[in-house]
Amino acid sequence: MPKQPQTPSSAPDTWLTEHGDALYRYAYFHVHNTNLAEDLVQETLLAALIARENFAGHSSERTWLIAILKNKLVDHVRKQAREQPLAEYAENEDEAVEALFAADGHWKRPPSLWETPAQAFEQKQFWQVLTRCIARLPVAQAHAFRLCEIVGREGNEACKVLGVSATNLWVLLHRARVRLRQCLEIQWFGRKAKVER
Amino acid sequence: MLSCKEVTRLVSLSYEKRLSWPERAGVRMHLLMCRFCTRFAQQMRFLHAACHSFQQALQEDDTIYLSQAARLRIHHALSGNH
Numbered sequence: 001m002p003k004q005p006q007t008p009s010s011a012p013d014t015w016l017t018e019h020g021d022a023l024y025r026y027a028y029f030h031v032h033n034t035n036l037a038e039d040l041v042q043e044t045l046l047a048a049l050i051a052r053e054n055f056a057g058h059s060s061e062r063t064w065l066i067a068i069l070k071n072k073l074v075d076h077v078r079k080q081a082r083e084q085p086l087a088e089y090a091e092n093e094d095e096a097v098e099a100l101f102a103a104d105g106h107w108k109r110p111p112s113l114w115e116t117p118a119q120a121f122e123q124k125q126f127w128q129v130l131t132r133c134i135a136r137l138p139v140a141q142a143h144a145f146r147l148c149e150i151v152g153r154e155g156n157e158a159c160k161v162l163g164v165s166a167t168n169l170w171v172l173l174h175r176a177r178v179r180l181r182q183c184l185e186i187q188w189f190g191r192k193a194k195v196e197r
Numbered sequence: 198m199l200s201c202k203e204v205t206r207l208v209s210l211s212y213e214k215r216l217s218w219p220e221r222a223g224v225r226m227h228l229l230m231c232r233f234c235t236r237f238a239q240q241m242r243f244l245h246a247a248c249h250s251f252q253q254a255l256q257e258d259d260t261i262y263l264s265q266a267a268r269l270r271i272h273h274a275l276s277g278n279h
Contacts, residue, residue: 016271022256024263029255038267042274049275066252105200110233117243127254130247148213149248155213174209181240 012049019065026066030073030146032135040076044069070151077143078161089140090168094175096182111181114189126188133183137176140164144172145180199223204234208241 023044027037047068048055055064102108120126134142134150140162147158148169159169199207204227207220216224228235263271 012275016268016275020268020271021259021262024267025255025258025261026252028261034264038263038271041263041267042271045271045275062256066256101200101202105202107201107233111236111240113236114240114243117240121247121250121254124258126247127251127258128260130251131255149245150251170210170213173213174206177209177241177244178205180244181237184240184244 012045012052015045015048015061015065019062022062023065023069026069027073029131030150031076036076040069040072043072047072073151074147074153074161077147081143081162084139086140086143086162086172087164087168089138090164090171094138094141094179097175097178100178100182112185112189114185117189120188129188130180130184133180133187136183137179141172141176141179144169145176148173199227201227201231201234204228204231205237208234208238212241212245 020041023041024037027040027044028034031037031040044065048065051068055061059067100107100109134145137145143162144158144164147153147161148155153161155166155169159166162169164172204224207216207224210216211224228238
């Protein structure tokens with residue numbers, strides 16, 4: 001059989017079987033809603049069907065499908081940000097972040113020492129804890145963090161999608177990191193962290 | 198001398214853009230003397246690396262999967278289109 005390098009190796013029928021769960025997991029992480037995540041998987045596969053000829057074969061089929069899903073997720077965030085403007089969240093203070101420092105800017109609640117952080121990556125539960133910590137972020141921070149750090153969009157694009165200025169985006173990302181650091185410290189490193197001053 | 202609060206902000210900002218020379222120098226000086234901010238900076242590196250590996254880890258979490266009903270529905274939607 002002659003090979004067709006411009007089309008994915010397997011037929012669309014097998015996409016669902018082979019990549020359905022992976023796509024769903026990725027979508028679910030971002031939207032935390034079963035129906036919405038299922039719809040996004042369906043939209044992704046329909047879009048892939050139409051764009052099949054554009055698959056260049058440079059990446060794996062899975063990577064190609066995830067890239068399409070990422071575009072769908074970004075569209076979804078854009079729509080949400082239009083309905084609920086996010087800029088004001090960056091302009092108001094975040095008390096959880098403010099509470100870490102004294103009035104003179106010194107640590108009031110300094111970071112603990114994390115033991116063997118590298119081993120965390122190998123443990124399934126770690127990723128579940130990180131997922132939970134991200135889900136607990138205030139909505140504007142969660143959008144900004146997922147878009148820039150997980151989906152991997154550039155700052156300029158993230159600003160347009162979220163409808164915020166670059167300064168606002170930086171504020172949101174900083175707060176998200178500070179909160180995530182704290183959440184991981186309590187939820188994951190908590191038992192191991194040494195309290196020292 | 199930069200405060201700890203200011204240093205944490207700049208450490209975080211360095212993931213978005215290149216800091217100015219005075220900012221970089223200020224952060225470096227502060228980190229030499231402050232173990233808490235050094236810790237913070239290390240933990241930011243950890244978080245950044247974790248996010249990098251996250252996509253792969255997410256796809257392998259077998260506690261989350263498409264329901265049979267959703268699978269069928271999507272299958273029908275796909276077969277109606279080609």
